[in-house]
Structures are given as structure tokens and as C-alpha cells.
Amino acid sequence: MKSRTVKVDYLARVEGEGGLLVKIKDNKISEVKLNIFEPPRFFEAFLRGRHFDEVPDITARICGICPVAYQMSSCNAIESAFGVHVDGALRNLRRLLYCGEWIESHVLHVFMLHAPDFLGYQDAIQIAKDHPELVKNALRLKKLGNEIMRVVGGREIHPINVRVGGFYRTPTKEALSALLPELEWAKEMAVEMIRFTAGLSFPDFDHDYEFVSLRHPDEYPVHEGRIVSSKGLDITAAEYNRHFVEEHVPHANALHSLKDGKTPYLCGPLARFNLNFDKLSPLCQKEAESAGVKPPCANQFKSIVVRSIETLFAVEEATKIISGYAPPDKPSVEVVPRSSSGAGCSEAPRGILYHHYKLSDQGMVMDARIVPPTSQNQRMMEYDLRSFVEKNLSLDKEELTLRCEQAVRNYDPCISCATHFLKLQIEQE
Amino acid sequence: MKKMAKPRLAVWKFASCDGCQLSLLDCEDELLAVADVVEIANFAEASREIQPGPYNISLVEGSITTPHDAERIHKIRRDSGLLITIGACATSGGIQALRNWKDVNEFFSLVYGSPHFIETLKKSTPISDHVFVDYELRGCPVNKYQLLEVLNAFLNQRKPNIFPHSVCMECKANKTTCIMVAKGIPCMGPVTHSGCGALCQSFNRGSFGCYGPKEATNTNSLGGHFKELGMSGDGVMRIFRNFNASAEPFRKESEAHEK
């Protein structure tokens, strides 16, 4: 048989710039490439020589979609280096801020980036022509996520209120309580969102993934926890380095992460859900079950449902935090720098985000390492593409291309994030 | 009566975090109204449907960091009626311009033989260094209401209500306490372009200049004052070397405090 090529020069509805290439020869896949041409920005490099206080502001700029994740992982890492603990109301506020980001990012992905694939539209604006209520409600829900970030963080993109040790100013009780009526509505909407996504049709596509996510003894993991995997890994963030290795591949301006230097793994909503189902609220568990997703769910196409479940979780969690909020005495705890290093991890909407810093006694960054979720998932995306195409060789080209794109969009990849951390290896000819 | 064709809008990305174009999707209340008055012809982050040019309005996010991008922007310019740059990356080179003071080769473990997949310009430069720009909207990220205002103003053929004066003017109009005078916190507000609505100050922190220099800045005087407030020379260098590090007045001031 002739050879075929599926080629997408510019992946739409993903954050950042990437393309994909699948080559098929004699009904066999000869090549799969996720081509990331987003130019590298060298964050790890220019973090050197900056004061620790500036780090959350700088790392936020790695990604406009999940700046809070960057800020939180930075803070976790630096605080662990300096032996600082942020507890009580401040800790809850961080979680609340992060819930805002989850809501915003998940709703954006579910309705505006992912759903059009399932419904056969090019974009959400086209969906709005046929289903205006659906899109309007989605936008309203997304707006609530942004509102939470605005009240806690100052603005939705690159919040200005996050600092190592806490915040610059804590919100008033009134400002937060004002969000409660909308959260009330949001809870119903999130349930509807789960039901809506559960009704989509999913390709049969289970895969034996190794799931990696954070886990916390008392709560669904958001802004901190231990790193665990479905194959028995259970480590602290500080041990991440010993278990995960990054590898540079020539066709992408980004690094691929491998567990123990050889196994690709999956992080993100599906991993979190599978590894922490027990920590979800009863309502979330109930809705998940009626939606027909239960752990272990191994179909990445169903991540759209899981994102909806996590949206419900974030809405409930935000409501809980706001209801129990009493403004703390001080907006941040004292941070005294010392010569040390520290690692931190948090759950960005699309998976675990790892930061590691070496700091001087003056609080200056000596060295920084950041591993975003998208580079951790990148190898897995290529695996998915390969096996998906293998099973669906009969599809016509257009359909196959769309499905391939969808297989990538399942990951909600954040390509800008994936590219900032290049340390290229030699390729001497 | 013949209905006038809607102006066609395109959104482009160069080296950036996506935050500025995301601002457009963050206009939850207005997004559908925008889609009513313009035809979104090319906006990869939002739609799979990519229509060819020419476009009436192009919004360009991100800075130029590779030879390929330096060429791509020329094609976009040719295809665009109005070219509006959005955000610190596009208007001043952005955070990645911090590389301009470093040797990028340092970040490659070793020099490699055929760097065909990774070509990087030594510097990160704003779009206006490469092509003519009709309007520059500042901010890291841009204020989404300002983004709407720019679109609105161009659609209605009027001047955007965006002002190059200091953040202080907004701070005072909002009745926010001046944290520099009342608390001694160093603040970039007096030399920074307005647009954020004096956000940092309302959160009890000093501005870090994410909207870049205001018109006719006097960074020298403020840099001196920071030192009087107890900031080290290195601190002054770093506060001017941020998200708009290579905007001329900030660049000069940061270099003046370089050890």
C-alpha cells in the first residue's frame, strides 16, 4: 500500500505553537512527531541572579493560562528551601486562588478548545450560533474562575498578589463572600457540565498508562502533596530529580520527561482523578459514577469529563474555603533567606509542575530548574498518536487528521510552558 | 441596503506566554459581541478555522527571537491593514529580553554541530524593531478592557482612551494610598505607563513596571530616589530590568546601576 502522511502544520486550539507529523508506510507507522516550534525563552537562565521575592512574578510569565501554578510551585520550592511554612487562612487562600485557575482553565479547555472536536465545530463561537445558552453559561462559569483570581490575586493573568510566604494583601471577608451567590449557581452549572460532557461520544481508546500525580493525606491535591504513581511510586518533591529525567529530542524545542529515564508517564486530570478519587467530595464521586467514569479511567478522550468533575470539585472547594474564611492577622509569614536549595510541586490544570531552586544566603537564585506538565506528557502524546493511528488506519485523511489533533488536545497541552527549559545536548556530526 | 462586510481580525503569536491573546478569550461578557462585529478570520488559539489574508486588523503578541519569526512578521505586515501589537513582549521585547544581557550560548550545554531545529536570535526584540506598527498596547499582560477599547476605537474610527501618563494618575483618581510616600515602599508607578488601574498599589505593593515606561520618563530621578529609600544599586538595576527590560528608558536606568 501507498504511504500516507498526516500533517498538521499549526495545531489550533492549543496554547502555543506546535505541529504534528505522522508518517505511515505500508500500513505501518514509520514516524510520529509532535513538532514544537514555539521559540525557547530561557527562563531558567535569567532566573539566575534574581532575588527570591521576584521569582513568582517572573515564573508567572512562563504561561498566561496557568500563571498561578508557576507562582505556587515557585513559592513551594523557595519556602521549602528556607524552611518556611504557610498555614491556616493563608494556605487556604492559596488553594482558593488555585481553584480559580482550575475553573478558568478547565472551562476554557472543555468548552472552547476541546468540545468543538466532539461536536464537529471549528470553534466555540460557531457552537454559540447553534447553542447560545451553552456557550453563554460556559463563559459565565469561566468568568467566575477569573473573578476568584481577581479578588485573591489582583488579576486573572499574572496575578500580582502572590509572594513567597503568602500575599501582599489579603482580601476582606466581604470581597470573598460576594462570590458565594455565583458559586452557588456554578455548582449547578458544573454538574450540568459533567452531564453534558458525559454525553459526548468517545472513541474506544484505552491505554495502559502509568499515572503520576500529587497526593495529599487530607485533600484532593491542588497546590501541594507527595508525588505518587499508579505503579507504586511515592516520593517527596525533593526526590523528583532522582526519578524523572528530561531528554531532548531533535524535532522539538522542548524536552521530554521520562520516569527513571525510560518510561513515559501521564500526568494531568486523568492521573489526579485515578489516584485521588477517594478524596473527591461525595457529590463529585456521585456525578462521576453516573457519568460513567470511574477509576481507573484509561481513556484520554474522557479527560474532558474528568476536567468537568474537577471543575465541580474546584467550585465546591472554593465555596468551602470562602465560607470558612477569617482574614489572617498578617498577609504573609516572615521569610528569612538562607543558603539552601528546595523543590516544590503543584498541580497545574494540566498536570504536575516541578520547580527546584538553589538559593544564596542573600536570597539570590543561583540555579533554577522547572519541569512543566506538558513536557512530562509529551512522550505520552506521541505514544497516543501512534497507537491511535494504528487502530484507525481506515479513517479518511480528514477524519484521521482531526482525530490526531484531538488526541493531542486531550492533553490540554501548554506549549509555551514546554519550551522554556531547553538545555540542549550535543549532536556532534 | 447592502450590509457592509465585517472587518476581518487575525491574532498572531510570537515568543510569549499567550496571556495577552488569552485576554481576548477572557472577555467573557463581550466575546460574543466582538464576534458579532468582526469576523475572526485567524485565531489559532480559539479556532481551527484559519482563513487566508488579507486581514483588516492584526493583533500581534510576542517578541521576535528567531530568524524565522523575523521573516514571518513581514508577511503578516503585508497581509494586515492595521497591525496592533499587544503586550510587553510585542512592544518592548518582554521578559525574554532578559537574555539580551546574557550570552545565550551559555544555555546550551555545548555548542552543537547542526542546530537546525533550534535557531535563536541573540536578542529578543519588539515587533516595531522589524515592521511598522500602527498601535502599541502595553502591559504584561494587557488589560482586557483596554484590548477591547483598542478594538472598539479602531472599529469606530476614534482615538483609543488609553493614556501614556503615569500610573500615579490612576492611583490618585482611585484614592489609593501612595505606598511610596506613606509606607516607604519603592514603586515604579511614577515612571510607568498607566493602564492597570494602579493594581499593585491597591494590594499594598510597589509597582514593578509591567506596563513599561510612560511618556517622557525621568527614570534617573526615580532610580536615585529608590536608593534614598534604602534600595541597593543591584536592586535598582533589577527593578528596572523586568518585563520591559529593553524599553529604552528602563534599559538605560538598569544599566546605570550595573556593577
Next chain:
Amino acid sequence: MTPRPFRVKRTYAETDDTFTLELEPERPEEGFAFAAGQFNMLYAYGVGEVPISISGDPLKPLPLIHTTRSVGLVTEALRRLKKGDLIGVRGPFGTSWPVIPARGSDVVIVAGGIGLAPLRPALYHVLRNREDYGQIALLYGTRTPSDMLFTKELEQWRGRFDMDVGITVDRATGSWRGNVGVVTRLISRAPFDPHNTVAMVCGPEIMMRYTVMELTKRGVPESRVFVSMERNMKCGIGLCGHCQFGPSFICKDGPVYPHDVLTPWLRRWEI
């Protein structure tokens, strides 16, 4: 501060970039009267408001006539107006040309470019009351022949025996046979008695400076040279502060000033 709605009755091009609007009030019963040299604040819906002098005849104030050069967004929006469109008008504001005090004197009118528009009402007045004045000279300069305003009227005025019209261009183009050079060069030859003359001058600031120099050289006292000043204006009524020039507000104390009042300020830069 609320504009009166007027409707565009007629609009026509004077040159490539200059056009004239004829406006009728929506509520004619409120009337309209102005003195030569005064201006209105014209509001182009949604775009902005700009000061524009009235270029029509004070004796026939309606339709209201404005001649404007399109130089920016607001004036361009005015140019786009079509017959029947609405426009907001506030005014008339400001001081006027000294057509009454000038009775019995010679009158020299010096205009540069669009500056002829604010002077036309004064011309209408002195020509209508021709017997009240001595000699009348109109000296007019533009960049090129095609920038010339009111060409038909200029021809008529040129044909009159009771006034002297001098016209010059900075750059001759096409079939131009007339004077070439700056308008100030016409002053030395113009027929008027410097000791009994009132001069009215309007044009770019630099042109006005040199014109005043030439006039004083011939012996016209500065107190009898009147100029019309231009500054940024937002309100037109002395409340917004933009149009300050030294101790005065151009919108209330001007735009027309006897030159001696301005002399100490015009000598300084960036006032």
C-alpha cells in the same frame, strides 16, 4: 456643556483636505448669532469635539458655516459627515475680530492656509460696510495653488476696485502664474497707511510671528495688529485648563488678541 444638535444641510470640498459644512439647527427657534472670529465646539458623534471657527457671514448666521481642514481623527470624522447627519454644536465662544473699532482705519487681512476661514466673516463685514473703512487689503498665502480656499470668492474680491488682493504660494505647481514666496513678502507692497491701520492675522504660529514683524517694520503698532491663537481645547469655556497661554485662557480671552498683549509670552518657548 451639552451640545445643541444641528443637521448637515450641505457639505462640499474646498480642496483635497479641506471641506465646508453648512449646518441647520434642529431647534431653529433657539436662534444663533455670532461675531466674526468666534468659534464653535463641533462634536462628531462618538469621536470627539474640536474647536472650529465660523467661516460664514455674521449677518446670515444660519446655516452655520464651518470650513475645516482634515488633519486628525475628529476632523476626519467631520469630513465623513453626509447631508442629513447630526452634529453637536456648542458656541459661539471667544473674542472676535475688531471690525467695529477698525472703523475709519485701513484694514489689512493676512491669512495663511486654513487661516482664511476664520477671517472670512471679518471680510464679509468690512466689505458690506465698505464706506466705514479706508483701504482694504487681503494678503493670502498657501502652500500650493491647489490648497487655496474659497477660490471663486477670491476671484470676485480680486475683481473689486475697492480692495487690494495679494495672493502667493510657497510652491508653484501646475499653471500657476502668480506670486511665489511667503505671504509676508506681500506686506511691504500692500497699500495701507501704517499709522492708521488695523491688521488681522491668522495662520500658523510661525507665519504670524513673521507677519507681525513685517507689519511693525512698516510702522503698524502692535496694539493694532490682531492675531488668532490656537491651543488644545477640551471645553471651550475656560474650565478645562488646556488652552492656557501665559496668564490667559485662549478660549475666553482669545482666540483673537491684540498682539501687544501676547508679545512678552510669544518671545518665550513652550509657554
Next chain:
Amino acid sequence: MLEALQHNGWTIIGPKVQDGVIVLDEIQSVDDFPIGYSDRQGPARYRLTRRANKAVFGYNVGPQSPKAVLHAARKVIWRGKKNDLKSQETAEPLPHIAFVGIRPCELKAILIQDDVLLRGPYGDAFYAARRKNLFFIVVNCGQAGGTCFCASTNSGPKADSGFDLSATELMGNDDHRFLMQAGSRRGEELLASLPARPVTEEDLKESGALFAHAVETMGRTLDTHGLKELLYQQLENPRWQEVAERCLGCGNCTSVCPTCFCSTVEDWTSLDGSEARRERRWDSCFSVDFSYIHGGSIRQTGMSRYRQWMTHKLAAWQDQFGTLGCVGCGRCITWCPVGIDITEEAAAIRSSAQQKEALDGND
């Protein structure tokens, strides 16, 4: 007293501690007042402090003045539709507002803004509407701040007129009391309804001593003698250039100044252009666009912008409105981020002019 006012339907605006400064805001009860607070002010420096006693008005002016209410930072002045230029925005009077605890210099500043915005051939209808229905209870100053110089501009420390009631806070002999004076019928009526005793010699002596103390300790002075002529003659003094090197052109001074009135107008439209509004907001002669005429700004340099500000306040204002445009409140000195001091600059220009004169005289 507050209750009496509130009972009669007045909204009370007065001093309140907020975010490290004393601001003017709505007052619900006496507890809102900055009891026991004071401040220390100097160029580019303001610190809220506590004081030993329970004085209610033992502080000097904060960053805001009544201008923020009467000539607000933003105001829609026109709103309408494309095919009907009728304005849907009318000048609404404010609710009845009683300013309690404003200072003599602030009252004077209001009277100056009245001159600017109401007295001309055309008044500002919006300001006029807001200016109605006001009640002023002025509190005279028994102490002066580090940047005050109202004694030089004749606007304090004691108010002479323009108020409904004036008060002087007395604390002598451990007797916390207010010396009140009515300045209007309404003031008299209110005063009559309050528990009061007649003024004693003692009270007057104490207040007199306080005013004298305030004048003596005033942090700044401004020599206003022949100031207008001096500044007009000194438009090319090199000192302007020196101050321009420090001036940030940030506009804080004009924003906090209780008399600065300049404004600009913004034109807004709905996305589809069917509706529009015009909004007035504070402008400042420090912004480059302020003097924009087609083709560019007249005042391109920081030098000319600072000169415009100071010569307007201290000289041109006298030609325009017959008074100084400055009431000596010191705000522009305190709130200038780099501490540029209008009194110091005026003095420097005076002394360099005198030096030059002396030199010229020697020739």
C-alpha cells in the same frame, strides 16, 4: 452633632483612617474619626502616628481634599445615541453632604474652585449641581504639619468665613471641648440644638495660643510678595531646568492639589457604535498630551511643564481669578514622590533673581 446632622438627612463626609493615611470618606459615627491619631509629614514622606491624647482632629491634611467629591476624578458629561444627540446625562445634585472636619485651607480651596468653575461667563453645570446642598463644618488647626504654609497664603490656620460652623478643638485643663462659631443661619440653628455653654475668656486664650503655635510651627513658608511679577520675569531662570531634572512628570502634585481643576474629555462608544458617551476626567499640565495641538505638544520638556504648573498656581492664577491658586496645604510637597517643594523652588528662583540683580547692579 453628627446625629443631629444625620437626622436631618445629611450624609457626613469626614476624616477617617484608611490604609495608613487619613482620608475623607463617609462617616457613620464618631468612632470613625481618627481619634488619637496624628501624622508626620515632610517632602515625599507621610507617616501616620499615634498621639498621647484623645484629640479627634489632631492631624493635618491627608492626600484627599473635598475636590475628590465636588470635582470628581471622573464624571460622565454626555451620553446619547447616534441618531439623536439628546444627552441622557443631566447634572444631578449630590445628596445633602455635610463636610465635617475639613480644614480652613480646604474651605478656601473650595471657594477658589468656585471662582474657577462657577464665576465665568459659563459655569460648570455639573460642579454647580454638586456644589449645592453642602454643609461645612470647618475645624481650625491648632497644630501645623511639616509641609503646611497656609499662614503665607492667608488661608489658615483659622477660617474666617465660608463655613456653616467652625470648631476649634481645645484640650487645655484636661477639658476636651470644642470652641464653635456659626457662619450661617443653618449653622446657628444647628449650634442651638447642641449642648453648649457660652465661650469664656479662657477658651479664647487657649485657642489664640493654639493658632499662634500653629503659625509658628508651620513647616514651610512662601514669600508671596511680588511673586507674580517675579515669576513672570524669571521664565528663563536656570532653576526650572534643575527642578526638571528631579521632576518625574507624574502628576501627583496636580492630583492632590485641592485647587487644580484641569480636566480632559474622553469619547467612548459601544462596540457597534450605536451609543456613545463623553467622560470628563482629571488631567494634569504634567502630561505631554495636555498641550497637544495638531502636530505635537507645545510643552515638550519637563522644564516647561513644571514651569506651567508653578507659574499657574502662583502667578497666572492671580491674573485669571484675582487670588493665588495655592492655599498652602502642602499636599503637593508631601505627595510628590521625590519631594519637590513648591516653596523651596519659589524661594530659589527669588534668591537667584536677587543675586542676578545684585550682580547686574554692580556692573
